[in-house]
Amino acid sequence: MIHSEQTISVIIPTHNRRSSLNRLLDCLGLQTYPAHLIEVIAVANNCIDTTVEFLQSYQAPYTLRYLDSKGNGPAIARNEGAALASGDLFLFLDDDIEPSVGLVEAHVRQHNILNRVVIGYLPLTLPKNAKFYQIELWSWWEGKYFNMSNPAYRYCYEDLLSGNFSLPATLFKKINGFDSTYRCREDYELGIRLINAGANFIFAKDAWGYHRDEVTNLSRSLGRKRLEGRSDIHSSRRYAGLINRIIQNYLPPYKSLSRSAYLFFTVNTPKLSNSLAISMQHSLVLFEWLRMRHTWQRVNYRLHEYWYFRGIIDEFKTLKKLNHFLDTSIPPIDQENDLFLDLKDGIAAVERQLDEKRPTSVLLYYGEQLIGRIPYQFGTEPLRGIHLRSILATKLSEPLSLALAIEDTMHKNTNSNKKPSYSAEESVV
Amino acid sequence: MATAVLDLDLDSLPPEITGLDRYVKALILIRFKGKPIGKTEIPVTDGRISIEDNYFHLLDAVKYTWWTKWLHDYLDWDERNVTNLPPPTATVAVCTRNRTDDLKRCLDALMRLPDDGQEYLVIDNCPSNDDTQKLVETYGRVRYIRENRPGLNIARNRALLEARHEIVAFTDDDATPDPGWLRAILRNFFSPLVISVTGLTMPLELETEAQEAFENYSSFSKGFNRKIFSSSTHNPLATGQVGAGANMAFRRSVQQEVGLFDEALDAGTLTQSGGDHEYFARILMAGYHIIYEPEALCWHRHRRTWEETRKAINGYGVGVYAFWTRLLVVEREFGILKFPIGWFRHIQLPNLVKAILRRPGSQPLDLILAELRGCLVGPWAYMSARRRLKNKNMRA
Numbered sequence: 001m002i003h004s005e006q007t008i009s010v011i012i013p014t015h016n017r018r019s020s021l022n023r024l025l026d027c028l029g030l031q032t033y034p035a036h037l038i039e040v041i042a043v044a045n046n047c048i049d050t051t052v053e054f055l056q057s058y059q060a061p062y063t064l065r066y067l068d069s070k071g072n073g074p075a076i077a078r079n080e081g082a083a084l085a086s087g088d089l090f091l092f093l094d095d096d097i098e099p100s101v102g103l104v105e106a107h108v109r110q111h112n113i114l115n116r117v118v119i120g121y122l123p124l125t126l127p128k129n130a131k132f133y134q135i136e137l138w139s140w141w142e143g144k145y146f147n148m149s150n151p152a153y154r155y156c157y158e159d160l161l162s163g164n165f166s167l168p169a170t171l172f173k174k175i176n177g178f179d180s181t182y183r184c185r186e187d188y189e190l191g192i193r194l195i196n197a198g199a200n201f202i203f204a205k206d207a208w209g210y211h212r213d214e215v216t217n218l219s220r221s222l223g224r225k226r227l228e229g230r231s232d233i234h235s236s237r238r239y240a241g242l243i244n245r246i247i248q249n250y251l252p253p254y255k256s257l258s259r260s261a262y263l264f265f266t267v268n269t270p271k272l273s274n275s276l277a278i279s280m281q282h283s284l285v286l287f288e289w290l291r292m293r294h295t296w297q298r299v300n301y302r303l304h305e306y307w308y309f310r311g312i313i314d315e316f317k318t319l320k321k322l323n324h325f326l327d328t329s330i331p332p333i334d335q336e337n338d339l340f341l342d343l344k345d346g347i348a349a350v351e352r353q354l355d356e357k358r359p360t361s362v363l364l365y366y367g368e369q370l371i372g373r374i375p376y377q378f379g380t381e382p383l384r385g386i387h388l389r390s391i392l393a394t395k396l397s398e399p400l401s402l403a404l405a406i407e408d409t410m411h412k413n414t415n416s417n418k419k420p421s422y423s424a425e426e427s428v429v
Numbered sequence: 430m431a432t433a434v435l436d437l438d439l440d441s442l443p444p445e446i447t448g449l450d451r452y453v454k455a456l457i458l459i460r461f462k463g464k465p466i467g468k469t470e471i472p473v474t475d476g477r478i479s480i481e482d483n484y485f486h487l488l489d490a491v492k493y494t495w496w497t498k499w500l501h502d503y504l505d506w507d508e509r510n511v512t513n514l515p516p517p518t519a520t521v522a523v524c525t526r527n528r529t530d531d532l533k534r535c536l537d538a539l540m541r542l543p544d545d546g547q548e549y550l551v552i553d554n555c556p557s558n559d560d561t562q563k564l565v566e567t568y569g570r571v572r573y574i575r576e577n578r579p580g581l582n583i584a585r586n587r588a589l590l591e592a593r594h595e596i597v598a599f600t601d602d603d604a605t606p607d608p609g610w611l612r613a614i615l616r617n618f619f620s621p622l623v624i625s626v627t628g629l630t631m632p633l634e635l636e637t638e639a640q641e642a643f644e645n646y647s648s649f650s651k652g653f654n655r656k657i658f659s660s661s662t663h664n665p666l667a668t669g670q671v672g673a674g675a676n677m678a679f680r681r682s683v684q685q686e687v688g689l690f691d692e693a694l695d696a697g698t699l700t701q702s703g704g705d706h707e708y709f710a711r712i713l714m715a716g717y718h719i720i721y722e723p724e725a726l727c728w729h730r731h732r733r734t735w736e737e738t739r740k741a742i743n744g745y746g747v748g749v750y751a752f753w754t755r756l757l758v759v760e761r762e763f764g765i766l767k768f769p770i771g772w773f774r775h776i777q778l779p780n781l782v783k784a785i786l787r788r789p790g791s792q793p794l795d796l797i798l799a800e801l802r803g804c805l806v807g808p809w810a811y812m813s814a815r816r817r818l819k820n821k822n823m824r825a
Contacts, residue, residue, distance in 0.1 A: 123621075126686070126716055135660065135716030139622055146620045150511045291762050293660055347504065389506040401500050 006108055008033070008166070009087030010040045013077035014095035016049045020213050021095045022058075027209075029061045033105040038062040039087050042095075043077040045069050074162070075178040075186040082169075082177055091166040097122065099164075099209035106207035107166040115171055117199045120164035120207035121145060132288050132296050133218045148203035152386045155201035157191030157379035164209060171199060184224065185231045192239055192379050201381060218300075222281065222307045229311020233325075240331040241378030246312075247326065266309060267319045277306050338363040343371065343400075347392075351385030358382035364396065366403040372396045432456050432635035433473065434728075438463065439487070439495070442480050450476035456644075458631055459491050461498045463609060464724050465629055467491035467653050494653045508655075509616045516615040517595040519678070520548040522588035524581055525602035526697075529560045531730060536568055538605040547611060548572065552588050554697065555579035580697035581674075582690035582704040589684050598678035605633055605728040606676075613724035614678045622659070624680045624687075624717040625709065627672020628725025629653070639738040640731040642793055646742060649673050649729055656721040658713060665713030666756060666765050672719070674705035676727040687715045693814040694751060700810045701803075702748025707755055714760065739799045746800035750807020751814070758812075769804070777801065 010028060014021045021042065028040055040062055044051045046069070055066040065084060069077050082090055091107055093099065103120065110118040123145075126138045147153055175193045178186050195201075236242035266273050280299055287296040316322040339359035341350050343366045354362070361376040362383060374383065374391055392400050433452040437443075438460040449455065452473045459467045469490035471483050480487070488495065501507060521539060525532050532551070539549060549571040553561045555578065565573040576587045589597055598614055600606050610628065617626045630649035635641045651670055658671055674695075688711070695704030709719060732738045753769065756762040777800070783791035 128686070128715075130716055138716060139659065139661065139718075142621050146511075146622065151513060291764055293665070297661060389504045393501055393504050393506045393508075397497070397500055401496060404503070 005037060006089055006111060007037045007039065007087040008089040008091055008104060008108055009082075009085035009169070010038065010091045010093055010104070011043070011078055011081035011085060012040065012093050012095050013043045013045050013074045013081065014047070014051060015045045015074075016047050016051065017095050017213065018049050018051045018054050021051060022054065023098055023212070024093065024095060025058060025060060025064070027099045027101070028104070030101050031099075031104045032102050033108060035061040038104060039085065040064050041081045041085050042066040043069050043081040045071065045074065045077040071180075073180070073183060073186075075182055076180045078162070079177040079180060082172055085169065088169060089166055090169050090172050092162055092164070093209070094163040094211070094214075096211060096213040097164060097209040098212050100206075103164075103207050103209050106204050110202055110204050110207075111166070111168065113200060115168065115197070115199045117160065117171075117194055117201045118166045118207060119148065119159060119161065119201060119203045120166070120209065121203070121205045122161070122164055122211045123208060124211070132284075132293065133221070133300070136297070136300065137216060137221075145203065145205070149205055152390050153203075154383070154387050155195075155381045156377070157188055157195050159201060159203070160187050160191030160194065162187035162190070163211065164207065166207075167194070167199070171197065182231055182234070184227045185235070189231075189235055192235070192242075195379055195381055198382075218281070218284070222303055225304050225307040226311040226314070229308040230314050231311075233312055233315040236329070239378070240329050243326060243330055245378060263319060266306070267313055270310075270313070273306075274310070277303060277310075337361060337376070338373065340365065342367065343392075343403075347388065351388050353385075354383050354388060355385040358384065366400070366407065369403040369406065371399045371403055431637070432470075432641055434458075434632055434634055435478075436460070437480070437487075439466075439491075442484075442487075444481050445477055445479045447477040449473045449478065452476075456632070456635060457487070458726075459487055459495075461491075461495055462502060464498060465631075465653060465726050466494040466498055468631070468650070491653075509619075512619050514619070516545075516612070517618050518546055519596040519598050519611060519615055520550060520588075520592035520594040520681075521598050521600065521611065522550040522552060522585075522592065523600055523602055524552045524554055524584035524588065525561060526554045526579075527556055527558070527561070528602050529564050531603040532561060533564060534605055534730075535600065535602050536565075536571060538607075539600075540568065540570070541608050542606065542611050543608065545612070545615075548593055550574060550588055550591060552576050552584040552591075554581065554584040580692055581695040582692050583697070585674075585704070586684075586689045586692065589679070589681060589689065592681055595681055596678055597681050599674060599676075600727055601675040601729070603730045604630070604675045605730070607726035607728070610676075610725050610727060613722055613726070617720045617722050618678075618680065620718070622718045623657075623720055624683050625712055625719040626678045626725065627651075627709075627719060627721050628676040628727060629723040630673060630676045630727045630729050633728035633730040635731075637733050637735075639733060639735040642735075642796060643731045643738045643741070646792055646796055647745065649675065651721055651723075653723045655723060657718055658709075658721065659718040660713045660716060663713065664764070666710055666762060666768065668706040668709035668713070670721075671706070671709045671713075672721055675729050676725065677705060683712065686717065687711045691752075691755060693811060693818050694755070695748065696744075698810075699814040699817075700748055700751035700807070701744030703745075703752035704748075706749070707752035710752070710756060711760070714762075739796060742796045743799040743803040746803020747807045747810050748803075750804045751811035754808040754811040 012024065031038065040060065042055055044055065044066060052068050058064060067080055067084060069080050071077055071080060078092060089108065089111055091104065107118050107120060110116055124138050124141045127134060148159060175197050179189050182189055232242060232246055236246060281303055284296055284299055312322065316325065337360065339357060339362050341353060341362055341364055343350055343364060360382050362374040364371040430453040431451055433449050433455040435446065435455050435457045437457055440462055454470050454472045455478055457469055457471060458465055467490045469487060471478050471486065523535055551565045551571055551573050553573065553575045562573055565571050574587060574591055576584050585599065596615060596618055598611055614626045614628060617623060632640065632644050635644055651672065690704050690708055694700045694707055695702055712719060732741055753765050756765045780792050781797050784794040784797050
């Protein structure tokens with residue numbers, strides 16, 4: 001559905017945050033996008049404050065509808081909101097966001113091609129005298145958005161952050177919305193299905209809003225990590241491709257004594273290892289006070305790794321079951337779908353072919369010579385032409401230069417053996 | 430015996446360079462399609478250098494950087510081109526005091542930068558006459574600002590406050606920016622994580638023994654690879670390799686994020702230097718990134734006389750210890766305590782022993798001693814400079 005007068009439903013799950021919601025609804029009344037094309041659906045999720053009464057009496061310039069939901073968790077609330085929504089587009093916002101006046105318009109503007117998924121911008125500002133944890137979080141968060149703002153970025157499911165994104169209603173319905181069995185990372189799981197359905201992700205920096213009342217600190221982050229471990233295993237039962245990612249990130253395949261000991265104690269003496277982890281967490285305060293950044297970073301990383309692994313163990317209970325699961329579920333690498341492309345046709349020609357065929361994996365040649373493979377990556381959008389040059393300049397730079405050098409030498413040998421000629425220019429500074 | 434400073438591009442190499450009768454060797458900056466990729470030294474024989482004979486010597490000096498630049502050029506790809514947006518606009522600031530000859534060369538070079546709407550500021554720091562003002566008035570595009578409180582960091586702060594554009598790029602009055610300097614800097618400011626960019630500084634001339642000794646002793650050149658410094662990959666206290674004040678730029682908002690330059694540091698105060706490196710450390714500690722961009726090239730005229738050079742090196746010794754003192758007493762960074770030990774054990778002491786034994790390639794002994802003397806007074810210099818500043822501010 002591509003026309004300029006698209007109607008948009010803003011779906012907001014909310015939980016006991018009346019004043020945040022009030023601010024958000026006020027800001028939605030000031031949008032540059034025409035109010036008659038905006039519909040707002042607030043889903044009060046198990047609220048025990050006065051949210052529902054507030055919604056009953058709120059006077060809005062746009063159509064405001066609300067639901068008093070008894071469902072558990074934001075995934076269900078979002079689905080319930082979507083079921084009620086009538087817009088051409090769905091925009092999901094968290095209740096503590098303070099959107100800029102152009103946010104809705106910026107979202108709508110990006111829906112100029114089919115199956116668009118627009119990821120909005122939630123800038124994080126680095127506070128003065130920031131704690132180490134805040135610095136880490138800020139640079140990860142802003143670094144992620146910055147990478148996405150590159151037109152040559154290749155999107156993956158982890159880029160779908162549920163706080164501020166929009167998509168066509170038809171696409172949301174086609175993939176049956178959020179999976180309500182998830183306690184966390186339900187946005188990533190939706191991202192996987194969207195990528196698989198051929199959605200075109202795009203990051204819109206001008207669709208920005210401040211994330212106001214979000215409290216993030218180290219203990220919350222570590223607690224979340226454990227839930228993420230659980231939900232990633234939950235997902236990888238459905239998507240075998242995820243397993244490689246989990247192993248890559250958190251379970252290095254190498255075997256060493258300390259690794260085995262680590263696994264053994266984590267699984268068999270959970271109380272002991274948990275209390276050890278908690279005391280390490282307390283030691284971070286000391287490291288920060290002493291400004292031991294490097295030590296702090298290492299311990300912090302290990303702790304996140306530990307609690308993620310704890311989440312995985314929560315799902316399996318024993319190491320044997322985990323290993324069995326990993327051994328039996330790793331998908332074989334599929335090489336048959338490789339698209340063969342020859343760089344001798346010219347880089348622009350190869351880019352055009354990529355845009356036409358959108359392959360998930362490619363085998364690149366330069367004439368007779370093999371340059372290398374751009375392998376299939378789980379949950380990552382199919383290749384576009386614009387991805388090619390940065391892959392050639394980074395991952396495949398060596399084989400490419402080698403191929404070009406051989407080509408050049410052979411070319412020179414067949415032609416005359418000319419000496420390099422210099423233009424004589426005075427170049428004394 | 431002087432060294433010629435040459436600037437050659439691999440794309441347009443002359444077969445030989447003549448007229449070098451005054452020189453025994455040449456320091457060559459090697460470029461590829463205008464971008465600096467390396468440097469090397471070649472001896473001069475009979476007043477000439479044959480480039481054809483030294484071709485492989487040149488290539489050997491640039492190997493990896495040349496290969497990467499060549500490939501990126503072939504692919505028409507650049508890691509800095511991360512967005513379709515235009516780069517931010519800039520204010521170029523030159524802080525100066527009574528050095529009109531140098532300043533003229535600097536301003537002439539700045540006028541050769543392509544005009545992208547940048548603003549030019551000259552901060553005249555506590556001048557003893559109005560020569561600078563008269564000179565600046567002959568350049569229509571340059572805004573003259575007089576700052577009467579002496580101190581390079583005071584002048585830098587004034588520039589941050591006066592600047593009208595998003596980025597403030599600093600160069601020294603004794604530096605000559607390359608025409609591509611500013612654009613190269615600005616292309617690195619797209620990421621909100623980056624709040625500062627530094628560049629490559631090469632010697633403008635090596636005509637005197639003092640200039641050669643200075644270049645050997647403390648070259649400003651930090652290599653030909655672009656580097657991203659952040660506290661997660663680099664010890665934020667070790668800022669010697671990040672860059673230098675003759676060639677650095679900041680987002681103007683840096684003054685809100687990490688504060689202004691420390692006015693008790695750098696030229697014009699007892700501490701004589703260190704203001705730039707202290708600021709880099711504070712930026713990294715706050716969590717921001719600094720990019721070292723070798724394509725942002727400046728040429729720096731080193732001091733010509735031995736006396737001036739010794740004084741400058743002494744000043745570096747004072748400044749380094751002064752800024753370390755600040756890190757300890759103001760920022761409470763205990764990690765700084767291992768720096769003096771490491772520097773002395775691994776660099777200063779071996780250099781000192783080599784110089785005393787007159788080993789080949791050793792540094793001049795009096796420069797080493799000048800630096801060590803500076804180090805000894807550094808902490809005291811910082812504490813007194815701070816006290817003086819406080820008293821002055823109280824009186825004001």
